[in-house]
Amino acid sequence: xxxxxxxxxxxxxxxxxxxxxxxxxxxxxxxxxxxxxxxxxxxxxxxxxxxxxxxxxxxxxxxxxxxxxxxxxxxxxxxxxxxxxxxxxxxxxxxxxxxxxxxxxxxxxxxxxxxxxxxxxxxxxxxxxxxxxxxxxxxxxxxxxxxxx
Numbered sequence: 201x202x203x204x205x206x207x208x209x210x211x212x213x214x215x216x217x218x219x220x221x222x223x224x225x226x227x228x229x230x231x232x233x234x235x236x237x238x239x240x241x242x243x244x245x246x247x248x249x250x251x252x253x254x255x256x257x258x259x260x261x262x263x264x265x266x267x268x269x270x271x272x273x274x275x276x277x278x279x280x281x282x283x284x285x286x287x288x289x290x291x292x293x294x295x296x297x298x299x300x301x302x303x304x305x306x307x308x309x310x311x312x313x314x315x316x317x318x319x320x321x322x323x324x325x326x327x328x329x330x331x332x333x334x335x336x337x338x339x340x341x342x343x344x345x346x347x348x349x
């Protein structure tokens with residue numbers, strides 16, 4: 201791991217200033233449910249795939265979502281763009297009996313293109329279908345740093 205860290209830092213520092221375009225990806229931290237690491241990959245200028253890996257109530261939690269961004273809903277900011285987003289995904293949580301459910305994600309993100317950062321807030325009601333039917337609720341804030349792949 202120690203030999204890979206300098207390479208990763210060099211790649212992040214050498215990334216071009218443009219981000220949030222098709223082929224751009226970001227990695228960072230997510231605080232809430234779950235508490236851990238997050239990543240996002242832009243498929244095109246409106247669609248992205250995001251994932252999170254972390255802990256929730258002491259159990260391993262993993263989620264992945266397909267998101268659609270709506271740039272024109274909120275007014276433009278001087279610092280960057282502030283799109284709302286919505287999406288659909290899946291959640292897995294390694295409890296005593298594994299939890300699997302469908303996530304309905306909604307949120308907002310502030311992109312600072314000059315610094316290649318994204319600050320986000322999201323909520324996600326979860327429809328649990330295994331081990332039994334039910335519902336859960338995820339909510340988190342986080343930050344990602346973008347690089348070009």
